[in-house]
Amino acid sequence: MRFKIWLLRRAFQLISFFIFNALIFNKAIFYWNIKPSTLHLPVLVSINSPISAFYGVYDVIQVTASEGFFPLLSIAVILILGALIGRALCSWACPIGFIQEAILEIKGKITQVSFKTHRQALKLKFIILALTILISTTVGLSVHFNIWNSYREALGDFAKGPFFLFSPDGILFGSLPRLILLAITNKELEFINSFSLYLIAFKMFILGLFFVAIYKIPLFWCRYVCPIGALMGIFGKFSFLGLNRSLTKCEKCPECVKACPMQIKILDYPWGKFNHQECILCFRCVDACKNKALTPKFP
Structure with a gap:
């Protein structure tokens, strides 16, 4: 009987999912003492998550650039892994990729999008990549040279990471775990004011759209939205694998x-x-x- 690669890949995805979110074992299950790693990889793992043991490289790029520094290490990670294995981590390790494939297995069939629509939609993730890098870079220049302070203030939460508010990893592994952990520990939700409630509602709306989209179109996020996928794909076209x-x-x-x-x-x-x-x-x-x-x- 022929060996099926999907069996190995599913095992790798499942193990990666728990490794990337290993800090959950510190808080709600075994009360271990796992420390977060400084290693960051080209997958969607939120830098704001209380349970993430690793950070996604794109989050690190946004934060580093917005603080006025050049994200040299992050770019090196992308260059090296992109040249070696292209976008393989999207389907072998990324938690968001794993969730999308789980939905695809539940649905049971791959829906085709019209070629014209598909080709046009592929451009979206490159637009998102360009806009988020532009915002992070200009905020970084503002910090470094102490200029455009009103611009930085006007951006508010977008200044530190323009993609944070829209990314499902930040909501699934950041906002939701934080609220759940606060509820489990019976702590007062003092940080929640009227603005926070609107922000939470907005994030839940985005999360709802995400699940509807990935159910309707296989790997919708990977195909059309993910900026790290766009970045890795540039190198994936010439990768060794x-x-x-x-x-x-x-x-x-x-x-x-x-x-x-x-x-x-x-x-x-x-x-x-x-x-x-x-x-x-x-x-x-x-x-x-x-x-x-x-x-x-x-x-």
Whole structure:
């Protein structure tokens, strides 16, 4: 019987999910003494989460840039991992990717988006990437040179991390755990004023939209919204890890295309090794191919 990569990937996703959120074991279950790591990776793990043992590199970039420093280490992480494995962590380690795939398994089928709509929507995450980097950089310049103070004040919570308020990782692993932990410990929710209530309601609305979107469209967040996915995809197009399509084994049946949650037209790409900036290297296509025409390839 042929080994299915998805079994290994599911195990890796599940382990990663608990490792990234390991501080929950300090607070509500075993009262361990796990310390947060300084290592940050290109996955969506909120820097504001009370249960995160690791931080997402994009959160670190926003905070570092907004404080007037150049995020050299974060950029090095992206360059190295992007060159080696492209967007593989999106489908193998990212908690938000794991949640989206769990929803996809519940739904049981991959919904196709019209090619025109799909192609246009792919631009959205690059726009989000550019805007958030622009805001963080200009805030950083404001801090460093002590200028544009009114601009920084007008941004308010957006100044430290413009993407924090909209990212589901910040809500799922930041806002919600904090409220739950306060409720468990019976502490007064003194920080909640009228503004905070509106902010919490806004975040819950965003979270609701997120779940509706990922149910309607497979991996909606990874496809169209995630800025770290956009950033890693730039390097993923040239990464060492890719896919190999065999000329002698491929019958050009559409099973690999049907299995792809990122809606990549695999059969349009040349024989041999190829990369695609939207490919998250989940290898669903490899598992779907009965003729073993598709295989992972490194380098």
